[in-house]
Amino acid sequence: MPEVTPGESTDGVQIDLISGARMEGLTSMEKIRLILDGVRDGNIVVLEEGLSPDEESKLIEVTMTEISPDEFNGIEIETYPHSGSSSQGLLDRLMGKESTKKLTVIGPANQIETLHKDENLISALVSRK
Secondary structure (H helix, E strand, C coil), X not given: CCCCCCCCCCCCCCEEEECHHHHHCCCHHHHHHHHHHHHHCCCEEEECCCCCHHHHHHHHHHHHHHCECCCXXXXXXXXXXXXXHHHCCHHHHHXXXXXXXXXXXXXXXXXXXXXXXXXXXXXXXXXXX
């Protein structure tokens, strides 16, 4: 399968699947920049392990500051817990700490529309610009 280099024109939608290991060594702002840079390029970003609630809030906050009618319409974000999230420790659940083990799909607001979401499935319609 031919490799597509960043910035190369294609006739489809690029999906970036980012592993938990890739995100593990990054600070919160580095994660947010990685996500927003991909989405601003028109890519759909799928995070294997998701973001913490604080990181999700910061992502939305940073996105709101970067919205521009002619350039960037914002993001659409959907998340659901990994099936293994029930193994979260009792103390963490009692303290209200949410596990970051969840799949997260993020894309340009003008290209992704969530059609259906439940605890096992995110169904989205992705269009080209």
